[in-house]
Amino acid sequence: MEMEGYYGKKSKWPKPMFWGLTAFLAAVGIGLGVIIGHFTAPKGPECAVPTPDSNVGSTPMPGVNVIDPINAANIEENLRYFTKVPHIAGSPAERSNAEYIRDKWIEQGLDSAKLVPYDVLLSYPNDTIRNKVSILEDGNEIFHSRLEEAVLRPGDDHPDVVPPFNAYSYQGEPEGDLVYANYARVEDFEYLEKTHSDIKLNGTIIIARYGKIFRGNKALNAQAAGAKGLILYSDPADYAIDDGDIKVYPDGWWLPETGAQRGNTFVSDAKGDPVTPGYPAKPFAFRIDDYDTALPKIPVHPIGYGDAQLLLGNMTGEEVIDEWKGHLPVTYRLGPGFNDSSRNVKMTIHTTRETRTTYDVIGFIRGEIEPDRYVVIGNHRDAWVYGAVDPSSGTAAFMEVSRVFGELRKSGWKPRRSIVFGSWGAEEYGLLGSTEFVEEFQRVLAARAVAYINVDSAVTGNYSLSVKSTPLLYQAIYAASKKVPDPEDLSTSLYDTWRDRLPADANDPNTLPRVSNLGAGSDFAPFMYRIGVSAVDLRYRYDPSLGISSYPVYHSVYETFYYMKTFLDYDFLRHQAVARLWAEVARDLAESVILPFDCTDYVTKITGSMDTVRTAYEAQMAAQGITFDYIYSALANFSAAATEFEKVISQTDMKDLMALRRVNDQLMQLERAFIDPLGLPDRKFLRHIVFAPSSKNYYAADAFPGIVDAMYRIDEALDQDARWDIVKQQMAVTTHAIQSAVSTLQDVLAFDG
């Protein structure tokens, strides 16, 4: 799953009411509920599972009720099951979980459930030569980093725990001088180059802290700078903030010094399996040589901040500026090298790249009236270790959602449209399972999939609902979240707390809740960016004003059931709320006679995004003779078409099946209108013209990425003419995409001719 947080910005949100309170403990049922500083006012142990009539509001619920039957205790039980053993992609445990889910789905009442295997390129630490980072003195190792994370609680020491590593790291044993590069962002390397041109990065080993951006981008940046290797560590500034009374696992939610963040380094740009770009990794597949791909060409390795302290504390060179300083008790220096010149650093990395089978599980409830329209809901199943947050909190919720739909199905209910359940494999390696599935069924999914609703980690904190979505589904999510009771205060709704804690505009008393653009941090990416299936990502998260990029123990061995129950969701009501929202949005999409899509929100959103682009670049573009007129003319057409189309919908005879199918097809295809088969410049599998993962940070999402990327510091580009040509072309491509949305909203061919 992806990181959260507000990369590089300090939060503008008001801190929650109870934020200033010190942590306190409360015994809750049989579990131990540790309410730490970021935990917002719990109502205490009486906040039990709501009764069936606890729904907020008095509006009668249309269709079946999928909210009330969703039960926190079941989810807790599910999570306990899924976190018993490590279940990394490609392992026997991943497969046995897949089989368990398949069997469960059949038992729960789904119409079918099957395993779908893909033979993908995965990556593991070498069995015999352990990965490590060493300090050499006159060529002799005087220190090496931990070979595995310390076991801090009984039961965390399953033999299948995979030591910390970065998947797809290049193999090698580079030695060199260490240079500190902050977060290893583009701007960090630019800063080094501009202010410290005496530090030659070529041949050095970069040490950089995790956070802010996707680690794969860090690897590419270090590689581009000429480094021989990259050491990533979790600085306490980002993973164990000392707020006066710091508590690390198992005493608190912060990362202990022995923890290290696993994670893959492949900037996949929606390719999926690195060696079968564009096509499913089936037995008939053709595999390209792996060095032809975007995989890193330098060793990359993660360490904890205990080990990092030894490396950083012995460095020489200039002291770093304040923004570059972490929270370790050392003087942060740039390097190059150690203060003892007889010493240097060596990485010993023998991480493999090997083809293994990963499994998707696909469940299906056949729609009664429109079986060939699919509402897809999904979650990945593979975890780096126990994965109590990522993704098993989502998997636990998913199995409860499927249970409720299965029960309904058993009782004779059939949705109007089909519901497809996807339990994805190998998400952690670059969304492989979901992407291969999308690749295999790209034609039928593009023709039939109504929407995709993703939950990766269901709960990463206890602050608020957090939503990423296509604008088309804002209203559906608002509506559903108003029906779901708030996990802390049953008298109010999930929506209310969400709006209060994550307002779109804190200065506006009538604000809507904030919904972010989709990045590429989870399995919604291939649906949204490859084939234009409207997508949503749901979770319950920690307070973004903490300024951290993920929950602290992210991808470490400490992501355990104990961690979840003790620090994040002691009563599983946040899980329950996310599961209820997920089920209700799916139900709405599967049952509504007219799809709950709002075209006007899309118009508003992309017009606002384009205004931002115009404000940033209009003057520069005007100097090149580039006008925004065509784009704004297309946006005006889109606005008029959306208004007109809403009128068509409102006048549609609800008994005229063909008319309903027609307007629903138009709604379904609206997102597809933004898909360009040629893709973005240099990123051909990212084909959505309006939204894409940022090329600078694969986790984040840019609006109008083709234009924004081409304009990025264009005045400093070496090949400005070529760059301006790309800008001009992307302005035209964008105009055409918006005009295609206009055509989609018209059921006959209409021309301005």
Added chain:
Amino acid sequence: MEMEGYYGKKSKWPKPMFWGLTAFLAAVGIGLGVIIGHFTAPKGPECAVPTPDSNVGSTPMPGVNVIDPINAANIEENLRYFTKVPHIAGSPAERSNAEYIRDKWIEQGLDSAKLVPYDVLLSYPNDTIRNKVSILEDGNEIFHSRLEEAVLRPGDDHPDVVPPFNAYSYQGEPEGDLVYANYARVEDFEYLEKTHSDIKLNGTIIIARYGKIFRGNKALNAQAAGAKGLILYSDPADYAIDDGDIKVYPDGWWLPETGAQRGNTFVSDAKGDPVTPGYPAKPFAFRIDDYDTALPKIPVHPIGYGDAQLLLGNMTGEEVIDEWKGHLPVTYRLGPGFNDSSRNVKMTIHTTRETRTTYDVIGFIRGEIEPDRYVVIGNHRDAWVYGAVDPSSGTAAFMEVSRVFGELRKSGWKPRRSIVFGSWGAEEYGLLGSTEFVEEFQRVLAARAVAYINVDSAVTGNYSLSVKSTPLLYQAIYAASKKVPDPEDLSTSLYDTWRDRLPADANDPNTLPRVSNLGAGSDFAPFMYRIGVSAVDLRYRYDPSLGISSYPVYHSVYETFYYMKTFLDYDFLRHQAVARLWAEVARDLAESVILPFDCTDYVTKITGSMDTVRTAYEAQMAAQGITFDYIYSALANFSAAATEFEKVISQTDMKDLMALRRVNDQLMQLERAFIDPLGLPDRKFLRHIVFAPSSKNYYAADAFPGIVDAMYRIDEALDQDARWDIVKQQMAVTTHAIQSAVSTLQDVLAFDG
């Protein structure tokens, strides 16, 4: 339009019964009907327009009758109108014809008709510096080719006649030694290289005869060989065969020595406008520099065989082999150069490339039940000169088809699905009008277009119906052609004559008529190859056993109304038959409750095509470890899915609108399953995996082009490893495409897992 004929093969068809008879004249009505040798037994002047009850067979016609009202006399009148003045693309005449058609369609009763402009790169002879080919003696011009074709009949001399030229030729005045290269095919240049390596082609000017392959491929081949220029001429062996009593225009249908074939040299690979690949040439478009494109980089110019005789008759070098000899009364020699070494050849080519506006006209009859399903019928409107054959015979038929549908519409009739009428501009420059239209509306057409039925030249001879088609529509065409009376014998059907004269298998008494694969010679190409809209091309043609590549006066000034009426279709009954078939297929597609598509024919066709590929390459591939097993497994799945789907169709409740829509969507989308967004290797806009225009001859069609092209003489390739990788990848891509067809025929997601 494209060339016809059987490129490089001698026909296997039996000659028609009356082929051996000498030509005879017959006065027919007020016209002069000249029945030449290739004309088959006419029934004489009593072959009038059939009466309404003249339909063949006793099966009651479902739906409205669009066959009987189609009237030969109207078509004749239309052709007279459209051939009055030259109407080259980008000219005022092209625009005024567009406006005429738009107004006519409104008057005829269509629901709407509009002009759709595109600003595309066109090409014309320079107004002041005339194009020519000269012989220089010691640097002085002693001869130059005709600046324009001779006027051989009063009235053929309109001031707007554009002199012969090759559109998009590079400008230049190269001088050099002449080398004769037969048809300038790949194999011709290979022959030269292998058997005459002493002839260095670099810097020479190639003279080659027209025919066998698309002239754009000739230009690319000459350019690749290093030639500075290419002179194309029409040899009598291909355009004026001396069968004992040769008659050239205006006395017969053969090409006179003063005629030259205009034509474009752009191998577009479905790009459309050369400078806006992938996107519509609208005001917002971005245009690439034209030298970045596939346009030729050498001058190319067409001359008649009168002028060619002077060039060829004075050449030196070895005499050519028999297969290279044409029918001019000279000794054909390879060169290089003239027998008088003080002489050489010079080309003076100042053909422009300029952006002009071309117009599509789009007419629309809104469907009653499924307005968002489009049956598209189209014809191009632009002609090199008068275009009596190409395309105005098609345009004349088109206006009669639209008249009949308009009359029905006026009477209150509405089809189930919408009918879209497309009158395309600038087809002669590389299918520009149709391709830009497909590019502009690619999303909605891919979602909604049921089929595209093209007629370019309706009549190029009087021998038989000639059909190119996707296998999906074979049955629909057979059925419709059985309802249309034969133009020569009203007691029989168009189908019967077609089957008799162009049998698929002459040795099989139960043979079906022959249907060819689609090439890329007309406007069906962007529909079929870019977005996977099932396409058909219809015409009435001359006898293929003639072995010629086109009707003789193709693209010359002699393509006049007089030519059509005198030599090809004196009573316009062949036009009438094509128009009737066109209208009936369109009606069937627009009215049938279940689309008249046959999946089993697709299975049979592509299995047969794959058998051919396997026979040709299995041994070579096996040596590389490549198996056909996956493809044949996918084909078996396809066969089973088609059989199962036919059962589903047969069991569909004809009153269940949603079920009908569902199976119709699957039928519509079957062709789309073969579209790969990544396109063919090096030809990314050709995206159909099963069929594509041949990379060696853009007119012809290959099955499984990705595989076949990669295998082409692979043992002689310089980069064999890379070529084998492409073969392996294309085998996988093909398997995936066939599996996608399987998924398309299943309304739920089905897995082999």
